């Protein structure tokens with residue numbers, strides 16, 4: 001699931017924090033941009049979140065009570081730099 005990456009960074013927030021998901025997403029993107037600037041690759045691994053938030057896994061990782069894993073992020077030396085993928089056309093749903 002983690003593609004053998006050298007580093008796994010878990011971005012945590014207290015479960016009751018206001019705007020936690022948005023705050024963590026913004027921090028994660030800054031981290032990914034900084035990793036890219038340093039010549040490293042990164043990828044959020046959302047599939048691992050449910051597992052990482054299991055009480056026994058949180059305890060093993062030493063995640064403090066009251067905190068939840070919002071964004072697991074792998075960072076490592078990229079095996080290759082893929083070409084950019086295509087983008088869906090922007091949809092503007094409301095304009096005035």
Ligand SMILES: Cc1cc2nc3c(=O)[nH]c(=O)nc-3n(C[C@H](O)[C@H](O)[C@H](O)COP(=O)(O)O)c2cc1C
Pocket residue numbers: 043044045046047048085
């Ligand atoms: C919130 C989020 C969760 C993601 N979780 C995973 C994941 O669990 N496993 C994975 O291989 N890629 C994961 N990705 C990466 C995406 O599959 C995709 O590779 C990435 O968003 C780049 O897309 P692009 O190639 O269209 O630019 C995740 C991306 C985001 C934004």
